[in-house]
Structures are given as structure tokens and as C-alpha cells.
Amino acid sequence: MLSDDLGDKLGSWTEISGLTATKPEGSNFRTTKATRKLKADDKNVTKQKKMRDRSELVPYTFAGKKLSIREIQVSMDEEVGYKVWHAGEAFCEYLEGGKLDLVDKTILELGAGTGIVGIVASLMGADVTLTDLKEVLWNLEENVRRNTEGCRHTPKVQELTWGRGLDRFSDMSYDFIIGTDIIYFEELHRDLIFTIKHLCRPHTRVLLCHYPRWPSRDKRFLELLQKDFVIVDQCKFLTARLFEAKRISKR
């Protein structure tokens, strides 16, 4: 049986836990846990298959290269990271305009979604880490792999849920932290700012681009951000708004 096989591979209860606790009487703990994991994996595979069936490879051209980005039509209650958002596309145009020298710059992208922005930055010579919620990483990884062959730096894809597990990034230092269309969700403003703050070094520039759908929410985000950051530049780009911020240095 699959679950028992897995249980055998995992070893004994005490080996797994590293504790000398006694296995609870009559407990089927290992099997139950392994079975639950397998069921969850199966569910994810089925979900991904369904998503693939309603997806398409959408062509874009940026930085002189034809891109092919898998986008998926999702319903209101599904993840939002499966399509290219307005600000994402605008920011790609901004990057290819060449205002920023990206060659060999380290970039962390938050809420990368389909990955189009990080892909364009990679094509322009940057060393990019694209991050997002675990659920959307399979599509993000595939898009990145399909579009970045031969890049100067191989881009990395990592799970990063705002406000969680940030210690994994403690040793990292980024020239830019970027994010497009990620400030729309007011409940996440604090976690997002906490994340940016945690990952910022004195030299890091934060570039955020959004489509102004809800101006009052955007305003509240910027007010909160400005408790720890100073907005050093802002502009309209196409129909999006772009902010550059720097952490206020503590004396």
C-alpha cells in the first residue's frame, strides 16, 4: 500500500520526530499523516491540471525578446497570481525603457504572479529572485524556465508569503525590491510593509508600481509605508503609478 510504503521510507516515529516519546497506543499517526499529504498532493495535481486546461500561452514582446507567458482564467475565489496585471505590463515597459541599469543588480520581486516582470529584468541582465505564494509557484516556475534560457544570471523562484518565514532571507542583500499591483489588498498592508522593511538594506531601492483602482487604499498604504520609508521619487507611467522608496536611516 502506498501510504505504508511511504511510512517505511520515512522511518520510525521516534526517528522522524527526533524525540524518545512513545508512539501513542494503537496510533496510526504516520500512515494518517502520510495519507493526508498524498491526498493533498493529489488534489493539487488535479487542480493544476484543471487550470492548465483553461490556460493559454500569451505572447508578449519585451526587451527585444518574444515571451510566452501562461495565463489562466480564474474565478473570483481563486488566486490572483495567474494573469499578467496591468501594472506588471506597464512596469515591463518602464524597465525596457532603460532608465534603470539592471546589469548584475540583485532584485527581489514580491508577488511575482506569472513572473513577467522578473523575467524581463532577468533578460536585461539582473540577478532576480521571484517570489509568491506557494499555490502559484508551479506556473511561475514554468514561465520563468520557458523564457529565461541563456540569461546572464539564472533567475530563482521562491515561496514568500508576506510577513512569514523571512529569516530565510536574512543573509540576502538586494539592490532593488520590486512589486507590481501588490498594494491593493488592505488587510495585507502591514505584512507587506513588514516584509519590505525586513528585506531592505540601507542601499536598497524599493520600486512599487500599481494601477490606481482604489486611490484611498493606495493613499493609506503610502501613509503607512512612510513611517519607515521616504518616497524619493514618483511618477505616472502609462496608466500606472510608480513609487521609489528608501528606508529612513536610523541614527
Ligand SMILES: C[S@@+](CC[C@H](N)C(=O)[O-])C[C@H]1O[C@@H](n2cnc3c(N)ncnc32)[C@H](O)[C@@H]1O
Ligand atoms: C494582483 S497580483 C499581481 C501579480 C504580478 N505582480 C503582476 O503585476 O502581474 C498580486 C500578487 O500578489 C500575490 N500575493 C497575494 N497575497 C500575498 C501574500 N500574502 N504573500 C505573498 N504574495 C501574495 C498573489 O499571489 C499575486 O501573484
